Amino acid sequence: MLLKELLYVLICTSISSAWGALPVTVYYEALCSDSVQFITKQLYPNYRFFKDHLDIEFVPYGKAMHTFNATSGKYKFSCQHGREECLGNQLHACALKQIKDKDTKINFITCVMSAENPSGRYFIEECSKKYNIDFIKLITCGVSDEGSKLLASNGDKTWNLEPNLYYVPTVVFNNSIQINQEDQRNSLSNFKMTMCKKILVESERPEVCNEIGLLERMRSFFSFR
Template sequence: MFGRSYVALAAFMLLALSSLPASQQKTIVKGNASCDKLKIGIYYESLCPDSIRFVLTQLPRAYASLKEYIDITFVPFGKAYTKGDPDGDIEFVCQHGQIECEGNRMQSCALSFIPDPDKRAQFVPCVMNGTDPRVLGPKCAAEIGLNYGDVERCYATDEGLNLQLQAQSDTYAIQNPLNFVPTIVYNGDFNQDLQDSSLSDFEGTICRQLPCVSCT
């Protein structure tokens, strides 16, 4: 018998595909060639309107149709930065205020406990689909079978701090600061043309980089 998290994920993917207008739905055709998984980094902020739009409208349908060909890393930091002494108290400052910083940290913690890529792809849109990801955290965790107590412990300790410092380091390795949030990076290299096309057609942008797949 399927678990609740499996059923929730299946419903999520079905909704992502069935809600598209017919003109936007793509047919995925697998070729004879094989290809390595495309590594995708999504650098975003928990309260950024453009980040929210991307993870709610672009991510679900692209993941639903192409998940076997991609490996996504979510990095919730964006244009945030730190203040304070590295040997003392460190304060994060976020583009959309303190709640966003708390949302970023919560997501960093949660994602560190979610090894299943399907569940990560379900969790992020779930917590971004509202005005406060901290409030949605427990509900979204329950939907994928994540113990939210682990997330709260991480958040309240240096574990959460260090995860956000790592997110900062990973983000700055792409751009410091990011020119736009979200920033979408393929195989570790930023490309402005791919960035621009990803925001409006993430699925198509992925397809064009996979020699073993065509999308029509």
């Protein structure tokens, strides 16, 4: 049984690399400095190399909690960096629902996460204008039950991870609910290298992967000498 499961994982991974974009889910928080670091210094700079190989899903929630009051019909949220982060996560969720184009999605999230305050209404509005996102629609969602439901859904998805999320951001491949610790470490330290290893079909790898391979061979050669 274990052998069959292993073969299934290998086949699925090969298919995702050979025949379509590789799903990458980024679990993050609006006011998390490590989330800012990963998105602006790892994910976004390397997106241009792998855009044809990536299907990125952003899940703003992180180390938060939520409860539902059946009497009021309202959700209550508690976020790691306070109420402002909860609002920011909710506004991000509303923006992501509205955005369909994957280039616009990563450009907007990077724009906001690069701002002085990624939860701030002013900065979110400025990034919305920059990428032609309907800010009135976004803010209406963000302060309504619609936004709360979106954030709660992100929370359910986050809490469904195994083991429970303990580091933000967390990066997961192939829509898995399992956090692969090796993938996690490698993605945060060198997303470019991680993606090159994930694309199993050599002919499909971007040129940047060949450059990395050459550099690694050169390092090994001089280290040996």
